[in-house]
Structure formats: C-alpha cells, structure tokens
Amino acid sequence: MEDTYGNLISSLVTENDKRIVLLVMDGVGDCDNDGNGTALFQADTPNFDALARKSALGLSVPVATAVTPGSGPGHLGLFGYDPLIYKVGRGVLSALGIEFALTPRDVAARLNFCTLDDEGNVTDRRAGRISDDENRRLLVKIRERLAPPDGVEVLLETVAEHRALLVLRGDGLDDNIGETDPQAIGVPPLCPTRPPHGDLKTAKIFEQVAGQIQKILSDEPKANMILARGFAKVPDWPTFARRWKLNPAAVAGYPMYRGVARLVGMPVVSQPTTAADICAETAQALANHTFIFAHFKYTDKTGEDGDLPGKIRRIEEMDAALPTLLEAKPDVLIVTGDHSTPPSLRAHSWHPVPVLMSAPHLRGGDGPRFEEISCRSGQLGTVHAKELIPIAMAHAGKLEKFGA
C-alpha cells in the first residue's frame, strides 16, 4: 500500500522555527459512565476548558473506523505514519515494550512459554501464566546452557508472566521464519522452516535454537517449551526528522513510548512520569527542539484498571500542570490520546479520541469544554490520527501550497 497522503504532505514541508507540542494523554477518551458522562466530562479542568474555547476541537480515529489500536499503531498514527502502512511486527513491539534496543542485524520474536504433553502436543499455550520470577529463572537456565549457532547471538529477555522476547543477532539474518504457535491446543508446535518461498537460513537457525530450548526445559513441569510469533526486523522507515523537517524530542517515562519514539528516530530527552514533571520538562525541551512528543501514561493505566475516579484525578493533575507548558508558548499544541481506554471496558477501545489543537489561524466557535461532546462538533471534525501532524504543520506555516 503506497503512502499517498503521507508522501504528499512530506513533499510540501518547508522548515521554519515554529514549535509544535504533541501531548499524549494515553487512553484519554471514554464512554459515558452510567449517564454521568465521560472522564473528561466529569473532571474539573478549568485550564483545558479555557484553552478549548480558543482552540480547535475534534475527534481522532487512530487506525480505522471500529478498530481498537494497540499502543504501537496508536502512536505511529499520531506521529503521522499511517499504521495500516507502517506495520510493526509483534517481535519488534515486544522489544519496544521493554525498551530493548534492536539493531539492523536483529530478528525479534515474541515468545510464550507453553506446556507440551508426552506426545509433544500443546496442552497450555501460556504454561499456566507463570510468574515474572519464574520467567526470569527459566531464561537464566536457557542462557546458561544454550550453545548459540555459529556467528549468531541469541538474546532472551523477560517481558511478563509467560511472555518473553527472543532476538537472533547476526549478519544477513532475515525474518522469513514460520510462527511456531499453532494458536490451538492438542496439536504440536508448528515447524519454523515451513515458509514456501525465500531463503530459509534464518528459519533453520531458529529451528536449531528452539530444539535446544526444548531439551533444556524438558525437566520443567509446566513451562517445557516455547512458542514463537511475529518474527520481525526493525523497520527501515523515513525518520520523523526527515519526514517532517522537524527537530524532535520525546519526553516519555515509560518504555513502550520511548521505544516507539526511537522507532521513528526521535531521541528521548527526559523520562518524567507525573503531569507536573512532564509539563515542566516539555517546556524546557522547547528551547532546543521544534517538536516535542510528551507522553502521560496514567490516564490509560487508570482506564485499564477500571478506576474512573482515578482517571478523573489524573486528568485534573494534567489540567493543573498545563499552565507551565503554556508559559513556554508552543506555536501549536495538540492534546489528545493514542486511543480511548474507557474504565467501563478496562481496555483500549475503538472510540474516536478527543483532540484539542491550540494554534494560530483558527475559526472560532469551539467549546465550551475539552470533552467528547464538545469535540464532536468542533472545527477539526473527525479526522484520522495520521492527519493531526499535517494539520499542525499547516497551522505552523510549515506546509507550502500545492500547485501554483
């Protein structure tokens, strides 16, 4: 799929010193809560609301209508990379999530510890959801005994519970490897050397490694094998700096978000987690950068925990911190989320995400508050997340005219 829209915008970019801030309140969108409104609606947010009345409001579709995004695709969209075109393999996403620095010589895969019966059939694809500690113990055991194939390093990292990251590092490796997770029980793991086309050199290397791991784990009662999914190399995409002619920086306290920033070549300049620190660090970073991606995790965390009062409180914390950021006078400020995380669902959702864009050259008439119902009828309308950077670039005078 060709990136027609992204390439068009990129071709129109002209550099200037205007500064854009993308403040991501992760998972900020919500559903109604028993007739009492969304978290944004219920929160007391005088600073956001005052800003909303002189900003553009709208809604953002992260990936596509009705699609619930993971954090990787959600952020790529916000960075102006269509997540249906710029696809990240599960192995790479696993590495991002634990901030494992992948190199171009690496092939990454997501591993599950699993349980096989005496006949070699899978009886539990998650090995009874073993603990993180048990996961770490098993990886130590494998690392100690594994004899890596010639010229290849085998790197293993705990993710959580039954989940781990495998990285094969070496020259000339590819990701043409069959997933071994049969996605079913009562059958054996699939063979990694089954892709019908292409070089199977790396697939054979993985097959050998998986065989050794099976022997090393053979005396384990539960986690006696691994299943691998999403073999992937780190993608070779245009960097954010080149694509938008911006000098970007990430202010992000959690590994996944630093990881996805680095995936588009965005350096991480600070790792704060609280609203106050994020706004202060963003204000400071604006002295040296024309683009700041600032990430606030807790609006998503509280949503995932089903904690509506917590989510409301976290929004109010960001509202209280906002003036510090505004004092640094970004030329364009986007406040939005990478997806919605309604506490009533305890999960990411497909609902379009509220957007506030403070910028010059607006049309007026938005408000009265920064919440879903005001956003629904705002001047931005409902756009795709990948369109937000372009709109911000236009408001910042960074896009040239198309055609004479």
Place this chain on the structure above:
Amino acid sequence: MEDTYGNLISSLVTENDKRIVLLVMDGVGDCDNDGNGTALFQADTPNFDALARKSALGLSVPVATAVTPGSGPGHLGLFGYDPLIYKVGRGVLSALGIEFALTPRDVAARLNFCTLDDEGNVTDRRAGRISDDENRRLLVKIRERLAPPDGVEVLLETVAEHRALLVLRGDGLDDNIGETDPQAIGVPPLCPTRPPHGDLKTAKIFEQVAGQIQKILSDEPKANMILARGFAKVPDWPTFARRWKLNPAAVAGYPMYRGVARLVGMPVVSQPTTAADICAETAQALANHTFIFAHFKYTDKTGEDGDLPGKIRRIEEMDAALPTLLEAKPDVLIVTGDHSTPPSLRAHSWHPVPVLMSAPHLRGGDGPRFEEISCRSGQLGTVHAKELIPIAMAHAGKLEKFGA
C-alpha cells in the same frame, strides 16, 4: 481494487454469542418538505425517539458522496461489502429482483424488448413500454420456438413492462459478451462477439440465440427484437457468515432483498411485509441467530410514489411495532435505510441516511429524536454504510485489538 478495510476488519473478528439486528427501513431518509421537515421529523415516533436518546445517532453514506444507490449496492454496503469493490452485474441484479436462483453455471443478462425498423435500426429501445402481459406472451412464444444451442439451456423470465431476464446455463460459460444495447436510436443493435480479448465461445452462443429470437419476433409490430445488457455470473464472494463469523438470517418480504441476502449466503428465515410481523419474526429469529437482517419495504415504496403522508404513516407503523423487537433484547440494534427516497423526488437519492445504533459502550449526548437533524450531530458522525457492521461488531465485543 483491494478490499483493504473489509479485510482488515474481517481479520480482527472473534466470535461470541452477542446478537446484532440490522433493521432496514428501505429509503427512510428524506429531504425537507416545504419547510415542514423530513418524513422522520414529521412522524410521531415515541419509541424511536426514546431509543435515540440512549443510542448513537449518525448518517450513513451508502456508496460514495453524491452517489444515488440502487437497492443491490445499497444493501451490500449495509452488509459490510463495499459496493465499489463488490460489484454486481445488471444481469445478476435482474435475477435477484425476481428471486431467480442463479447457479454457478449461469450467465445472466438484462433484456429489453425493442423495436427495429426495416433496415434493422433501433427506433424504440423499450418497444413502447409494453405491458407485463404482453411481455409474458412474447416469452412464451420465444420459449416454444427457440432451439437452444447444444449443451446450453436458455431461460427467460418476465421482469416488468419491456424488461426481462435471460439466463444461459451450461458448463464453462463466461460473461465475456458484448452488450447489444446501442444506448441510442437510429443505429442497429451492437454485435455481442466484439470483446477484443478472451474466449468468445459464450458470446457466439448468445449471438446465435439472439438471431433466433429476432426471427421468432419478426412478425411482431412493436417488440420485434431484444437488447441485452449486463452479462454477469453470480459472484464468488466470501459469505457473510465467514466474513463476520456471524450466524445470519434474513427476514425480508420482497424478492430483491431476499436475493441480495442470498448473494452473501444469508438464509431467508421468514418473509413478512408489515412492520408488526417484521418485528415479531425478527424477535423470534434472534433465538437461533447472531445476526438478523430485517427489511421493511414500504418506506421506500411510499417515497417512490411521492406519498409523504403514506411514508410518515409507514414510519409510525414501525415505531409502534418496535417494542416487540426490543423485548428480544438484541445486543446491538442498527436502524437505518439502504438509501434515501424523498417523496418530493419520487426516487432513490444521494442524501446520507439517518442511522440509529443502540449498543453498549456509548458516549451519550445524542437525540432528542430519530430524524435527520438529530442524526447530523450524533456521536456516530457521518460514516460509510460499509462501516456500520464493523462499528456494531466493535460494540458487541467481536473485534480484537490491532497491534500489541
């Protein structure tokens, strides 16, 4: 054109026992009527309005902006099949309209009886719009005298007035046949064997059949020839059941709508025509199915007749019947049309169609009524018809997350 969106959604589908109802009030959308509002606005609909205030409202674009859809494309969009990708030939649509059961060995075409002059030029492309009876008489005459080519059955059915259906049935037939309707008068019918590429075996068979028909009709004063358009085979599409992992059923009293349901493999379980019967049969079918397509014809019929009071009354009939359907507690209920049919236009139109979606996980703030102006500012926004099933699937918990 690849079905990127449909394939994406289909790849995310996970099965559960939640039940979705799509209630199509055919042609329900309207224009304003002399300042008195649309048919929905003028109708007294206490049940729809109460539902609207706790539902999501929006507008649906059946095919593309400014495009007036026929019934086939209008319904395919509602079934989640982009009508610009899933195209149905006119021959197949003619068969659907009279509920003629096409087989994979069939090639269907839409016929017009026409009038040729002594030089063989078309003088009337509709043969003076002959009556249905006259049409039937002519087909009896042709059937009696036609000698079908070896290995081919020639099936002919009256549609209405000058319109008929032709089906060639046999092994290895294709639809690579040139349309013979010149779309002009004063010129002869076009030659069916003129496609520049491909096997012309079937084109030659049709040429032979058309030649015989011309001889058989040569003594007729008006309808002395036929013109053929839209040669098409029944399409080989993924079934609705497989595409959405739903167990679907159609409740539809009119042939065209049963036909378009069958085109996507949806069985017809009941054929009611009144609002009361449709709601009762839908409620009953919900016991055994996870998806019901229920079709109400009269809102379109009255629109086509230019009968605004009739259209209002038909809407009120459905409103009165609605509680029977609601008592069966579908998890998601979509109420919409396949297009608008304004009585002032006496025809299908391009206007986006009002949508009401009753579902869990909504945002609130919609209403106060189920009519075009409330729908315009509803939380669904303006979507394409093909997105409605995906949105309903999301609300029913039937779509997995995209990316980790």
